[in-house]
Amino acid sequence: MTVALFWLAALACYALVGxxxxxxIIPIVGQxxxxxxxxPALLLGWAEPHLNLTAAELLAPAWVDLxxxxxxxxxxxxxxxxxxxxxxxPACLKIALPSFLIPMLAGLACALWVLPGEYSWLxxxxxxxxxxxxxxxxxxxxxxxxxxxxxxxKRLLHAAILMDFLCWSLFGLAQGSSHPASLLWPLLAAAxxxxxxxxxxxxxxxxxxxxxxxxxxxxTLQLNALVFxxxxxxxxxxxxxxxxxxxxxxxxxxxxxGLAVPLILTCGVLRVDFHGxxxxxxxxxxxxxxxxxxxxxxxxSWLGLHWAEPSAxxxxxxxxxxxxxxxxxxxxxxxxxxxxxxxxDAMVYFGLLLMSLFSTLLPAVLGRRAYQDEAKSRYEVx
Numbered sequence: 001m002t003v004a005l006f007w008l009a010a011l012a013c014y015a016l017v018g019x020x021x022x023x024x025i026i027p028i029v030g031q032x033x034x035x036x037x038x039x040p041a042l043l044l045g046w047a048e049p050h051l052n053l054t055a056a057e058l059l060a061p062a063w064v065d066l067x068x069x070x071x072x073x074x075x076x077x078x079x080x081x082x083x084x085x086x087x088x089x090p091a092c093l094k095i096a097l098p099s100f101l102i103p104m105l106a107g108l109a110c111a112l113w114v115l116p117g118e119y120s121w122l123x124x125x126x127x128x129x130x131x132x133x134x135x136x137x138x139x140x141x142x143x144x145x146x147x148x149x150x151x152x153x154k155r156l157l158h159a160a161i162l163m164d165f166l167c168w169s170l171f172g173l174a175q176g177s178s179h180p181a182s183l184l185w186p187l188l189a190a191a192x193x194x195x196x197x198x199x200x201x202x203x204x205x206x207x208x209x210x211x212x213x214x215x216x217x218x219x220t221l222q223l224n225a226l227v228f229x230x231x232x233x234x235x236x237x238x239x240x241x242x243x244x245x246x247x248x249x250x251x252x253x254x255x256x257x258g259l260a261v262p263l264i265l266t267c268g269v270l271r272v273d274f275h276g277x278x279x280x281x282x283x284x285x286x287x288x289x290x291x292x293x294x295x296x297x298x299x300x301s302w303l304g305l306h307w308a309e310p311s312a313x314x315x316x317x318x319x320x321x322x323x324x325x326x327x328x329x330x331x332x333x334x335x336x337x338x339x340x341x342x343x344x345d346a347m348v349y350f351g352l353l354l355m356s357l358f359s360t361l362l363p364a365v366l367g368r369r370a371y372q373d374e375a376k377s378r379y380e381v382x
Contacts, residue, residue: 003060006053007064014031028332031257055270069220072340075329080230081245087158096162098300106128107296126341139160185223186218189228212246271349326362327355332356
């Protein structure tokens with residue numbers, strides 16, 4: 001009963017911040033603030049001294065693990081449905097390649113220093129890819145909220161989609177190469193759209209319901225749900241069938257923002273040993289995890305934007321580089337995947353969680369008007 005009370009209080013914190021913030025901040029920003037500040041305070045100031053509950057006991061119930069798996073599989077499916085909506089163009093490729101490769105190399109270098117010796121090469125690859133991610137849904141919402149020019153929005157979004165597609169695909173292949181047997185059933189199931197298309201099934205629910213159901217099943221069976229998701233959506237693209245959410249988008253967003261994202265974030269934070277932070281890592285390491293992903297991502301994005309459009313003003317390229325550094329929801333899903341697979345430990349998780357909050361807040365710190373004025377003047381001239 002006391003465990004359920006803590007979880008209700010935690011979800012209430014997320015809901016309260018969402019209500020107070022209203023439309024002034026993007027939901028993921030408020031959720032990251034709660035996860036970074038309110039959940040540790042709730043654990044250390046209330047659950048441990050007053051409810052006599054440790055973080056391990058809060059994570060122990062079977063219903064928490066079941067709900068986490070369900071929410072994670074649904075959220076991963078939602079993210080992947082954005083990643084595969086890709087249109088390639090020369091400008092998109094020029095932006096995406098440096099913005100992907102430079103932070104990835106920086107992440108690999110940091111992983112060799114930050115991670116203890118017992119972690120595998122897959123851990124280093126995961127951190128490298130994590131440095132390269134851009135949060136597509138949060139980037140889209142931010143650009144929409146400031147009425148960014150449609151041509152610039154499309155170019156930035158497609159570059160972000162290409163980068164994230166590379167991240168998810170490479171990690172899926174790397175993970176599968178470590179356990180080849182886990183790829184067989186996911187790849188066979190991913191061919192389901194081809195069978196349904198051959199049977200003349202045209203209703204979107206024939207394709208979306210099996211997708212989300214199989215995501216949950218493979219995640220529960222600890223098979224490669226990531227490879228399944230990417231291969232399934234590529235098959236959908238091959239047959240020209242769009243993926244439709246199995247419920248109204250407004251209801252889906254309420255489920256994601258009200259339950260799935262708060263639960264996933266809270267489970268990750270509860271795995272952090274706040275009492276032994278100083279003993280496990282130096283604050284220098286935490287500082288590197290905060291700064292290195294941001295610096296490498298902004299540098300790579302600036303080079304990509306300069307390559308795509310050398311004549312653009314330097315301040316415009318600088319601000320668009322910060323936009324491509326937005327992390328948000330996509331990074332949280334990838335981060336929790338690495339933690340769940342035990343490829344990183346809880347302290348690295350918490351450091352990168354703070355980095356995600358910092359990166360997502362940076363464009364808002366500059367102010368919406370700066371983006372609006374510069375972008376509009378740029379496209380009026382062109």
